[in-house]
Amino acid sequence: MGGGHLEDNVFKQYLKSKQLFRRNREILRPSYIPDELPHRQQQISQLASVLVTALKGERPSNILIFGKTGTGKTASVKYLGNEIKKADSELNKVSFVYMNCEIVDTQYGVLQNIGNRLIDDFNERIPFTGWSTERVYNILRDKIDEEKKVFIVVLDEIDKLVYKSGDDVLYHLSKINDDLQNARVSLIGISNDLKFTEFLDPRVKSRLGEEKMVFPPYNAEQLKDILSQRAAVAFDDGVVEESVIPLCSALAAQEHGDARRALDLLRVAAEIAERNYDDKITEAHVHKAKNKIELDCVTETVKTLPTQSKLVLMSIILNEEKDNGRLTTGDVYGTYRELSHVVGVSILTQRRVTDLISELDMLGIIRARVKSFGRGGRTKEIESSVPLLETKRVLEEDEMMYGLKNYKPKTQTTLM
DNA sequence: TGTCCACTGGAAGGGAGGGCTT
């Protein structure tokens, strides 16, 4: 490095740049649980009034909590979990087990997971596969019953579990108290789908929903309070321009009052500002953040798709690029067969591909609606709902798809 | 009014892949 003037030194910008985050940026992550949850006092005290029974050594009623994403359900429950642990630290009569059923979504998985939380000895752990479910249940039951204790088991995203694996586990868990001599178990189910209880066995439904609560969405004002509270800890005074927090709140309020979204907007805006070496967070950063979040979300989902789904998605995109009117399952399947042949993977049946299409629809990557074309038959009408070029680029990054660069499908879709 | 198309989506089950048990 020759003796350059500081002006043209590569480190110049770094030296000049200012650290925007005062502390750990975790504070702006939705998973962070602050000491106080604004605008959730009512829900928290209602929950507390039910759960306090546990501290008296008796079983609290089971609770079902409903509310859209980002309405503070998980945060409130975890917050109470911590409070209970504090209150119980001397007596140690209560155990709090939290589990996310989107990650653990099988009967076996749920039982195994709860069981292993209670087993310290590594050698006694329940293996993630191999045993019969009944055996896992028996171990779990015995383990729970060892002490006179109250177990509060939280099943977050419980609807996912029910849709995937039915209600057998819930049946057993909600009835486990009949098999216990000493301990007591109470369940807290968290769901953002109000209707999932319709899929439950009536007995399970009534046992699980002894208490029900709904978390309403936050409005823009409330979101502002939440953001201000966290921003005050995360940033120094004056770093956040005045209009930034109201803007984040307003944008998130449009998305059914999603606090998670509001926090993400603010955090990503700050990150963008930091990367640009700006010393303030402005509205422009928030708008950029909004686009980035949306695009990242798509990119991430597409990237993590299994190969076969990627091929199906690619087929849809290629067809759409040709733009020949409506796109049906048959068209997509035709192209899909072609592509699979080109890249040399096994070709799935149309039945299976229908399911993959439905999955893509559920992920929000495409839109697929069943429609009847009279004599033309009844089938899904498909259109992608992501930016074509970007998505295609992401798909092409997959080694599997190398052979498809610049590939033009041959299948002629019949024109309208 | 009925026909008939091009699928849809449920049911059942196979088999591979993880792993435990004896």
Add this chain to the structure above:
DNA sequence: AAGCCCTCCCTTCCAGTGGACA
């Protein structure tokens, strides 16, 4: 090694269907 168990991904089979057209 043989015999289990549980889950995932997939196939086979098939009754069912909305609505344009004859």
